[in-house]
Amino acid sequence: MANAPDVIRKIREQVTEIDPRDVHDLLQNGSGNGTVIVDVREQNEWDEAHIPGAVHVPRSYLESRIEGAAPDKSERVILYCQSGNRSAWAADALQKVLGYENVEHMKGGITLWKDRGYDVEVPPSLTPEQRERYSRHVLVPEIGLEGQIKLLESKVLLLGAGGLGSPAALYLAAAGVGTLGIVDNDVVDLSNLQRQVAHSNDRIGVPKTDSAETAVHEINPDVKVEKYQVRLGPENIMEIIDGYDVIVDGLDNFPTRYLLNDASVRLDIPVVSASILGFEGQLSVFKPHDGPCYRCLYPTPPPAELAPSCGAAGVLGVLPGVMGLLQSVEVIKLVTGAGDTLNGRLLLYDALGATFTELKVRRDPDCPICSIDPSDISEEEMGHFPDYELFCAGAG
């Protein structure tokens, strides 16, 4: 019976070896088009560093996954591993068992590659704890590792830590959003607890930003929480929202909703907007200059008698839970790029009738807010807004 070194020697004689220098030249001068470079090492080795442009097919999955990476068996395939042994085995299997016609393996593996001073790519990756925490996300192809990393690198701002903001805070924290900004100047009140699930009985009287931070960290201590215990207004909005990737609008009044629209269009930040009353909710995504804005949908606010607040007219406690989570889904889609968002569509939810209605929202070519090119707004004008309190007070 042949011993292992003999077998390896034999295999090495039967597969074509390529020097790292030639692989490097191939990648440098662009003649590598049509060549597939495959890293056959294990996940943790790939995560540490790999050759830029290579694809990862661990040797243990070679037979089942190689066709995804190199569907054409006449394609040139170059395999590499850590030092050149596993890639020789794998190359042998590719040509003998799977019928690949043009297989090579790289001499000395990535160790020799690095010794020669060639660049390696270090992919962002998850820690073992994160890998376990987010495993159900990583498993769905629409999110996967790439989407989870996008979530971990994202910054999402919650306007309001109330009915809509509470469920959004909890689920976005659980989903692994890297930074959650929370704007709210209120303190937790007993009457909030019928729906504002980020707060609790023992935190009555505590600022909602602090209470929400506690709830977020109980679920996921890795989330960075930025607290803004202020009322959002024209004097602070630009500074607060700047730098966020997505804004979740859970505001409870019209002037601030119009102000937010104005500011988010100027800074080009998408807003996931929801509003609730009684048993009904509305939801949409406003992606500046790509779709309509809030002002395109609602050119003027309704008079006060047609726009009662939840405080005055009441709301089913579960309703903001439903709407806040639909908002969270839109946030995750905006961050990861998965699916179709509600950009240009308005979703109405009637809890009593158990119906969803979808309406089209068109961009208004004459919209006073989003028809202006942001580059036409001067530095001085950037932070100045119309008086939306007055605008809404005069409504009707």
Add this chain to the structure above:
Amino acid sequence: MSTVKIPPVLRSSTGGAKEVEADGQTVGDVLHSLAERHPATQSQLFSEKGALNRYVNVYLNDEDVRVLDGLDTQVGPGDTLVILPAMAGG
């Protein structure tokens, strides 16, 4: 006959009805026939000059009548009109 969906804030003007059947060839006709039946909706839907209030969005099925022919938009039997006011609750 078409169906008009009444938003929560207008239901006190329609005796609590969430949907009202109304006649009319155009969006304007249908809404006027609604206002005749439920006079309290008149001032909520229309300005004194008879134009649709700017804060009231009306959709024929899923399309905003502002991008169709406004109040003159033709309405067929079986069509649904959705009256949609802005809400601000959070």
